[in-house]
Amino acid sequence: MMTPLLSVSGLVTEFPGRDGAVRAVDGVSFDLARGRILGLVGESGSGKSVTGFSVLGLVDAPGRVVAGSVRFDGEELLGASPRRLRSLRGNRIAMVFQDPMMTLNPVLTVGTQMVETVCAHRRVSRRAARVEARDALGKVGIPSPEERLDAYPHEFSGGMRQRVAIATALLHAPDLIIADEPTTALDVTIQSQILGEVQRLCAETGTGLIWISHDLGVVAGLADDIAVMYAGRIVERAGVDDVLDVPRHPYTRGLINAIPGAGERGRPLHQIRGSAPSPTSRLVGCAFRPRCDRAGEACLEEPGEVLGPEGRRWRCFHPLEAGA
Amino acid sequence: MTGEATEVPLVRVDGVSKRFRRGTDFAERLAVRLGAAAPPPVVHALDEVSLEVRRGEVVGLAGESGCGKSTLGRVMAGLLAPTEGRVSHAGHDLASLAGDDARRARLAAQIVFQDPMSSLNPRRRVRDIIGEAPRVHGLVRRGDVAPRVAGLLETVGLDPAMADRFPHQFSGGQRQRIGIARALAVEPEFLICDESIAALDVSIQAQVLNLLMCLRTDLGLTLLFISHDLSVVRHISDRVVIMYLGRVVESASTEDLFDAANHPYTLALLAQIPSLDRRRHHFAAIEGEIPSPVNPPPGCHFHPRCPRAFARCRTERPVLRSIAPGHDSACHLNDASAEAARAVPTSTGDPT
Numbered sequence: 001m002m003t004p005l006l007s008v009s010g011l012v013t014e015f016p017g018r019d020g021a022v023r024a025v026d027g028v029s030f031d032l033a034r035g036r037i038l039g040l041v042g043e044s045g046s047g048k049s050v051t052g053f054s055v056l057g058l059v060d061a062p063g064r065v066v067a068g069s070v071r072f073d074g075e076e077l078l079g080a081s082p083r084r085l086r087s088l089r090g091n092r093i094a095m096v097f098q099d100p101m102m103t104l105n106p107v108l109t110v111g112t113q114m115v116e117t118v119c120a121h122r123r124v125s126r127r128a129a130r131v132e133a134r135d136a137l138g139k140v141g142i143p144s145p146e147e148r149l150d151a152y153p154h155e156f157s158g159g160m161r162q163r164v165a166i167a168t169a170l171l172h173a174p175d176l177i178i179a180d181e182p183t184t185a186l187d188v189t190i191q192s193q194i195l196g197e198v199q200r201l202c203a204e205t206g207t208g209l210i211w212i213s214h215d216l217g218v219v220a221g222l223a224d225d226i227a228v229m230y231a232g233r234i235v236e237r238a239g240v241d242d243v244l245d246v247p248r249h250p251y252t253r254g255l256i257n258a259i260p261g262a263g264e265r266g267r268p269l270h271q272i273r274g275s276a277p278s279p280t281s282r283l284v285g286c287a288f289r290p291r292c293d294r295a296g297e298a299c300l301e302e303p304g305e306v307l308g309p310e311g312r313r314w315r316c317f318h319p320l321e322a323g324a
Numbered sequence: 325m326t327g328e329a330t331e332v333p334l335v336r337v338d339g340v341s342k343r344f345r346r347g348t349d350f351a352e353r354l355a356v357r358l359g360a361a362a363p364p365p366v367v368h369a370l371d372e373v374s375l376e377v378r379r380g381e382v383v384g385l386a387g388e389s390g391c392g393k394s395t396l397g398r399v400m401a402g403l404l405a406p407t408e409g410r411v412s413h414a415g416h417d418l419a420s421l422a423g424d425d426a427r428r429a430r431l432a433a434q435i436v437f438q439d440p441m442s443s444l445n446p447r448r449r450v451r452d453i454i455g456e457a458p459r460v461h462g463l464v465r466r467g468d469v470a471p472r473v474a475g476l477l478e479t480v481g482l483d484p485a486m487a488d489r490f491p492h493q494f495s496g497g498q499r500q501r502i503g504i505a506r507a508l509a510v511e512p513e514f515l516i517c518d519e520s521i522a523a524l525d526v527s528i529q530a531q532v533l534n535l536l537m538c539l540r541t542d543l544g545l546t547l548l549f550i551s552h553d554l555s556v557v558r559h560i561s562d563r564v565v566i567m568y569l570g571r572v573v574e575s576a577s578t579e580d581l582f583d584a585a586n587h588p589y590t591l592a593l594l595a596q597i598p599s600l601d602r603r604r605h606h607f608a609a610i611e612g613e614i615p616s617p618v619n620p621p622p623g624c625h626f627h628p629r630c631p632r633a634f635a636r637c638r639t640e641r642p643v644l645r646s647i648a649p650g651h652d653s654a655c656h657l658n659d660a661s662a663e664a665a666r667a668v669p670t671s672t673g674d675p676t
Contacts, residue, residue: 043525044496157613187388187552189610192596196607214525217555217598221605244600258530259600260559265578268534269559272527275495 003074004031005208006055006176011068013047013054022279024050024063026232029305034175035206037199039219039240041255042229043276048212051229052178055210056095057085073175091121094169098181100161103168104153110137110164111149117171136167140197159190166194173205180212195222216255220244228252231277231287238312248312248319251288286316294318332415333376334514334546335400335433340409342370342395365618369395371570372409374644377514382540382547384561384578386554386593390617391567393550397516400548401433413514431461434507438519440499444491450477450502451487458509476505481535497528501535508539515539516548521556533560554597558582563650566590569625570617572644576651586653589626624656632657 013025025047032038042048053059055070057077070077072093077085089095097103105113114133115126124132130149137145140163153161162182169177179198183191199222202209213219219226220240227237228249236249247253257270274291277283285300286292292299298317305313344367348356355361369392377383377400385393398404399411402418411418413429421429437443444453454476455469464472474484480501491499500520507515517536521529537560540547551557557564558578565575566589574587585591592610612629615621621628627637636656644654 043527159613187614188554188593188596188598189388190613191598192607193611199607215598216526217600217602220600221598221602221607224604240603244603255526256600258526260530260533260555261600265559266537268537269530271530271534275497275528276525 003071005034005073006032006210007069007071008051008055009069011051011054011065011070013050013059013063013065015063017280019280021066023232024279025054028068028229028232028234030227030234030237032176032208032210034208035202036225037202037209037211037223039223039226040210040212040229041214041216041219041226043214045231045276045279046229047232047279048229049180052095052180052210052212056089056093056178057082058095087121090117090174091172092174093176093178094172094174096162096165096169096177096179096182098184100158100165101153103165104161106153109150109152110156114149114164114168114171117168121172132171133167136171137164139170139201140164140167141193142167159186159193162186162190162194163197166197170201174207176208176210178210178212181214183218184213184215191218198222216244216259228255231283232279233287233315234313235288235316236312236314238308238310242310242312246320246322248308248314248322249288249316250292250294250318250320253320254291294320334379334381334414335375335377335548336412336415337373337375337396337400338410338412340370340373340396340399340406340411341368342392342399342404343368343407367617368570368620369617370399370406371620373567373570373572374409375400375565375572375575377546377548379513379546380544382549382560382562384557384564385548385550385567386552386557386564387567388552388593388614390569390614392570392617393567394518396567397435397518397548397550400514401435401516402430403435427461431457431510432512433514433516434510434512435516435518436500436503436507436520438522440496440503440523441491443503444499444506446491449488449490450494453491453502454487454506454509457506461510463510472509473505476509479508479539480505481531495528496524497531500524500528500532504532504535504539508543512545514546514548516550518550519552520549522551522553529556536560554593555599566593569615569620571625571654572652573626573655574651574653575644576648576653580648580651584648584651586647586651586658587626587655588630588632588657590653592629624654 009029011025011028012023014021014023028051040048054065059065065078111130111133115129118124118129118132134145134149137148142148142160142163156164183194211219211222223240226240226243227234230251236243236252243252244256247256254272258272260269272291277287286303289295289299303315303317305315307313346364348364352361356363373396387393399406413432418429451473455473458464458472459466459469473487477484477487482498482501521532524532539545549557549560561578564578564581566573568589574590585594610629623639624637624642627633642654642656644652647653647658
């Protein structure tokens with residue numbers, strides 16, 4: 001079997017809190033193959049963004065990754081030197097954030113920033129770097145890229161800015177892109193444009209993509225595989241059709257049913273009772289237990305990951321029937 | 325109080341325009357007068373919008389950011405005065421009302437805002453947040469405020485014992501329920517939900533949507549549901565109004581709008597809704613960006629992005645006309661099918 005592009009196992013990230021450490025990510029494992037798109041789905045506070053940051057070694061102090069392994073193309077990233085990580089980041093691994101205004105420097109032109117990115121990782125002339133930057137902007141559908149290189153971030157609209165951020169991420173044709181809710185702040189038509197670009201680029205260049213989102217609808221259209229996170233753990237992961245058509249974890253089914261669909265207008269939506277536990281609450285056993293209809297005695301223990309047919313995995317003592 | 329269609333609509337908006345302009349000081353006005361400076365830019369938030377909301381109806385108002393949907397909501401609530409046109413509640417022009425009548429009209433329309441954290445005063449307890457308006461307006465006596473607040477909290481599914489807490493002690497979904505309770509406290513007939521569930525997680529969104537649907541039937545409320553999320557709008561609304569850059573482009577019953585949309589913009593929007601059934605979808609969106617409301621394009625606002633635009637769209641504003649019973653659309657293609665059919669192939673083949 002080929003080694004996956006990215007292999008994460010047993011990842012634990014903690015933040016110190018007043019009453020002991022808070023586990024934002026609690027034993028997350030997944031693999032990502034080249035050219036595949038993994039949708040990492042969860043509600044706010046589920047640890048999906050921290051998972052992305054942990055993979056890149058970008059967790060801010062005092063938070064830290066306390067256990068696990070992140071192997072990128074066979075190389076262990078946890079414990080790698082900051083210098084090594086820096087040379088990988090932006091070069092072979094890129095990240096796209098929700099708010100492009102946070103990644104772009106407001107006082108430098110877009111061209112300056114993109115040329116800097118190119119020159120930081122490769123020995124090329126600034127002129128050649130500028131040509132690369134221009135081509136990258138053109139690739140993500142920015143009209144007249146040559147002139148736009150001299151514009152400042154504030155001269156772009158929100159959608160355009162996000163394209164600039166994506167173009168910058170694509171400069172070195174990275175092997176892996178981690179995108180943290182990059183289209184959440186954008187309008188539907190702009191979101192579709194960006195999703196289209198990303199999809200095309202992944203298919204053309206064989207880049208692996210982790211798309212972190214709370215929007216199951218977007219992930220359904222984009223991803224090959226889905227991992228559903230709840231309270232710091234991946235509770236279910238499988239191919240997109242398996243997860244959406246025959247969910248095994250009660251939380252996954254709850255999420256799917258809560259989305260307003262077609263043909264049932266005005267009918268009450270299925271709702272998951274209660275709300276997500278705060279990461280500080282330290283629940284014993286399955287974190288979904290208080291909100292789950294199927295919970296029983298067994299759920300006071302922490303459910304381990306069950307390996308089902310065709311590589312499906314879930315963490316539940318009372319999984320839904322495959323045909324239910 | 326059921327949704328009996330009466331002759332007079334509950335809220336009626338007639339040719340309303342709203343323009344925002346930055347305030348100028350004396351020096352700037354002088355400079356403009358002498359021709360030394362350009363007048364400050366004007367944002368055309370609403371451009372001759374007409375809309376009726378019948379009693380007991382849920383109207384969904386959808387569109388992308390900057391299309392004027394929130395401004396329209398505020399104008400309908402009486403929070404903003406229109407630059408042109410008139411807004412009437414139950415047949416009475418809001419601008420002509422005075423004194424007690426004006427106050428009653430304002431109380432009759434309430435808004436639930438998007439972000440409960442910024443619309444609830446963080447330094448006040450929930451009982452004050454909810455109880456203040458009915459007390460100030462003399463709807464309840466001071467001694468009856470506490471039971472009233474408890475009743476309202478129960479209505480929105482919160483524990484009345486929580487009345488002494490502060491907003492930060494609640495989760496996002498609970499805070500939104502407080503926002504709803506505050507709006508209901510003055511017994512409005514008309515509730516405007518301005519992106520009220522946009523900031524909530526999916527599972528919480530469903531809870532709040534269910535609550536709104538319940539309240540609508542229990543209290544006989546009329547709802548204007550403003551949202552960018554078309555699947556939510558489809559679920560809750562009886563009628564849907566689509567806006568683009570300050571104008572209503574299409575309005576129809578929910579079934580008609582989702583099954584037989586007419587306007588090219590509506591069609592494009594519908595094609596973009598992310599859905600669980602669209603797997604490995606090939607995303608192909610309408611080209612271009614939403615133009616700025618400071619400098620909207622002439623003619624049909626949508627023409628620079630419209631795949632079917634022809635010469636007339638660039639110069640003449642399309643009128644919102646009825647194309648079927650209860651279905652209005654503002655598109656030149658409707659009254660010139662022949663002309664349009666002829667124009668489609670040439671519109672893309674312009675020699676440059």
